[in-house]
Amino acid sequence: MPLSPAEAYDQIVSATRPSLDDGCPECIRVATDRIVWEDESWVLSAADHPDSVAAALLLQTREHSKVGQLDDELASAFGRISNRLVRIIESTPQAEYVDVSRYGAHRGHFHVWFFAPAVGDGPADLHLIATKLANWGGDGRA
Known part of the structure; x- marks a missing residue:
């Protein structure tokens, strides 16, 4: 017998990640030297x-x-954050545009990738990106 819309909604909303008592591989994997920007809820690396x-x-x-x-x-x-980050990256002379994508749903945290194909010399300036993003809050770390 199919679920009613209310029952389906209750199951979706009540879904949670399994216990992470042994440590989270995502938390362990984030190297502090790769953090570009962070606030109390988000980490950009x-x-x-x-x-x-x-x-x-x-x-x-x-x-x-x-x-x-x-x-x-x-x-x-x-x-x-996503909208600001895309605008900041696209304003650098090295980036043509930004692709935003999500894959790897099995990982421990909600996460989204931002890829900017290069058009200029060298990589985009992560310090500049971090500083501009920190203008709206959080801490630039790059």
């Missing part, structure tokens, strides 16, 4: 990338959640 990419950045939540489980405040913050 740099990833290795080929010369054909001006910037490869990963934005992830600090809390363990999945897409669809972000509360309204986190979802709203994600939209603002």
Whole structure:
């Protein structure tokens, strides 16, 4: 017998990640020297990338959640941060545009990738990106 819309909604909203008592591989994997920007809810870190990419950045939540489980405040913050980050990266002379993508849903945190193909010399200036993003809050670390 199929679920009613209310029953389906209750199951979706009540879904949670399994217990992480033994430690979270995502928390362990984030190297402090790769953090570009952070605030109390989000961490933006740099990833290795080929010369054909001006910037490869990963934005992830600090809390363990999945897409669809972000509360309204986190979802709203994600939209603002993403929009600002794309504008900042696209304003650098090294980046042509920014691809925003999500894959790897099995990982412990909600996360989204920002890839900027290169058009200029060298990689995008992560310090500049961090500083401009920190103008709206959080701490630039690059």
